[in-house]
Amino acid sequence: MAKTKTVFVCQECGYESPKWMGRCPGCQNWNTLIEETVRPAAPAAGSLRTQDSKPSLLTDVVLEEEPRILTGMKEFNRVMGGGVVPASLTLVGGDPGIGKSTLLLQASDQLARSGRKVLYISGEESLRQTKMRAQRLGIVSDCLYVLAETDIHRIEAHLQDVQPEIMIIDSIQTIYNSEMSSAPGSISQIKECTGELMRLAKTSGIAVFIVGHVTKNGALAGPRTLEHMVDTVLYFEGERHHTFRILRAVKNRFGSTNEMGVFEMKESGLSEVANPSEIFLQERTKGAAGSAVVAAIEGTRPVLVEVQALVTPTSFGNPRRMAAGMDNHRISLLMAVLEKRVGLLLQNQDAYINVAGGIKLDEPATDLAAAISIASSFSNKPTKITDIFIGEVGLTGEVRRVSRIEQRVNEAYKLGFSRAYIPEKNQDGWSPPKGMSLVGVASLSQAIDLALGGPQGIVPESEFFPSDY
Incomplete structure (x- = not known):
């Protein structure tokens, strides 16, 4: 009888070691290596190979466009790239209680109403x-169809009986392979069961959705290879104490990445938000200092959001810099540019930045709006309610060109904005809608002078940085 072989596997990153170690060399976390039994690999297990497979010239491959499976949820279809692709494997992640099961159960209902056979498996x-x-x-x-099962082999047997077009697994951490000795939710079980589900999806043509838990840091639980194995990775985001939820695609082999769909959580479930820009701006206070609106691109569409700033004198030796919805390091960089290139005395000021609505902005085109909101709060001068700010800010204080400027401005015009501050280099080659005026700015100081009329408290650079310092 062959000797049983064991290996120690990190439950955070999947690093394997022949002996136990207190600290994982891969992710540097402590006490994450768990002993697991290594199962001998079957010769054809998980193989996608068919009997007649052979190398073919790429030019000889016949491409047949597979029709996508449309749900009754337009926002869900948008994030998926136009609908569900048959024989695809999609991973949906999100915080506990955010509404992942509700979203997939409602999507299952929409698919079933269109005549598609759906199998919802809850573990x-x-x-x-x-x-x-x-x-x-x-x-x-x-x-x-609904099924309460956690054994991957029994699930495969039920597939032969039901033969669904769409299958949903909730969640992958509860599914296990009885041939393995490790516990459900371990690294080896997650990899093995996901590989088996991928084989079932590719060979049978079933579109499979799997729900994945997230760690304390907000990343999907399990090894990073889990995200590489699937075709699409969706994150369901939002605050549990707010009603709005955002479905974001961070990986999609069949559509645009970083696509976003907005939902509102109600007592009857999730409802779609057709115009998220209007929702994010409906509670904007008129005449309040420290507010600026930007048109950010999320996937294939522009979304207008409000960037709020609160700048106040600090009570401590080191001023605080806090940001919600934007990169904290990017805010510190913009404040350094405002202090060095514009002359704002921010070295003794606390700054708090917030993106209204709970959305997260990560593109450079939001720099100008964030800088304007900081300058507006510092000088206590509000921006005009019909102004919008688009542009990237460089370290020398210049406002740099951004992409898809025409689409951003058109979306702002639809929502009633009449003036757009954009990079000077973005003005050529197109014309704005009638009634929308463009203000091309070359530097951050120029944008602040035009939008705020020159904020109070600006000190000339020659006085703030004397030559004999």
């Missing part, structure tokens, strides 16, 4: 609990 709830949640959401469909 965390019983059939009665799933039925209770479905009744609360008003889900009644003759093509929606």
